[in-house]
Amino acid sequence: MTTEQEVFLRAFHASHPAVTARAMSRGRAADGRSSYAILRDRMAGRDRVLDLACGDGLLLELLAEAGEGQGSGGRGRELAGLDLSAEELALARRRPGVGRADLRVGRAQQLPFQDGQFDGCVSHMALMLMSDAEQVAAELARVLEPGGVLAAVLGGGPGGDEAYERFLRLARPLFDAAPAAKRIPLLGDRRLRSREGFDEVFGPAGFGLAEWETVAIDLTGSPEQVWETVSGIYDLGLFGAGATAELRARFEAESATTALPDGRIPCAMRVHIATVRRG
Numbered sequence: 001m002t003t004e005q006e007v008f009l010r011a012f013h014a015s016h017p018a019v020t021a022r023a024m025s026r027g028r029a030a031d032g033r034s035s036y037a038i039l040r041d042r043m044a045g046r047d048r049v050l051d052l053a054c055g056d057g058l059l060l061e062l063l064a065e066a067g068e069g070q071g072s073g074g075r076g077r078e079l080a081g082l083d084l085s086a087e088e089l090a091l092a093r094r095r096p097g098v099g100r101a102d103l104r105v106g107r108a109q110q111l112p113f114q115d116g117q118f119d120g121c122v123s124h125m126a127l128m129l130m131s132d133a134e135q136v137a138a139e140l141a142r143v144l145e146p147g148g149v150l151a152a153v154l155g156g157g158p159g160g161d162e163a164y165e166r167f168l169r170l171a172r173p174l175f176d177a178a179p180a181a182k183r184i185p186l187l188g189d190r191r192l193r194s195r196e197g198f199d200e201v202f203g204p205a206g207f208g209l210a211e212w213e214t215v216a217i218d219l220t221g222s223p224e225q226v227w228e229t230v231s232g233i234y235d236l237g238l239f240g241a242g243a244t245a246e247l248r249a250r251f252e253a254e255s256a257t258t259a260l261p262d263g264r265i266p267c268a269m270r271v272h273i274a275t276v277r278r279g
């Protein structure tokens, strides 16, 4: 059953396809990798990989590149991607190496794949947005073979970052003033933002305990890049063009006081990386 949250997410991604990849692909952890590359590396040696809520296919492209020469007969690894948004998948189809992947519009709560079809699954910045988390975990346990690995990047919530806090402080009055019917619905399950909550959902579905890491992703960039990053995770359409332009001007004016000598604005995002094995 499609939820109110899914209706919102579908409409948001229809009007802002590739929003997450644009905001996060330039981000780097302390070891120099993007959060997408970290998940790619967790799938080393895995031949049949699903990207759950794959968005515009950036991670699938990295997985295709890294899996060249792998899989049966060295034809490359088998990849599949699923997302609620047909608009996101249309972008994914155009990426190098992703055209061959099995891309489906669908819901994580009802996966259109066979039992044990995959030996790996990745999910970047999506699991924590999903409702009915137990059902998602049960579906992942079903489509992964025993020993299969799930690696997920999960939003860590406000991480004490100045740029995000500045944006939220300036935007809050506008969110509060929006008509109730237009407000962004509460998304997902908070349990999937902590190790204990993650284990509470995935343990009973048949997964082992999560390996859990919290990582800061550096998103320092030009004023335009930082605005795109902090504003991109929200639907500002409900404010109207005038109010959004005013918000941006105030954000950029305040940000300018924190600029580094080269003009870039410091910005970071905290993410959790969970890796679990299907028993």
Ligand SMILES: C[S@@+](CC[C@H](N)C(=O)[O-])C[C@H]1O[C@@H](n2cnc3c(N)ncnc32)[C@H](O)[C@@H]1O
Binding pocket: 006, 009, 010, 013, 020, 021, 052, 053, 054, 055, 056, 058, 082, 083, 084, 085, 088, 106, 107, 108, 109, 123, 124, 125, 126, 129, 130, 131
């Ligand atoms: C924040 S975006 C991340 C996209 C992509 N993984 C990335 O990081 O670039 C969240 C994605 O999850 C998808 N999504 C959310 N709930 C879903 C569900 N229940 N089933 C399938 N996809 C879902 C959205 O359509 C959206 O593309």
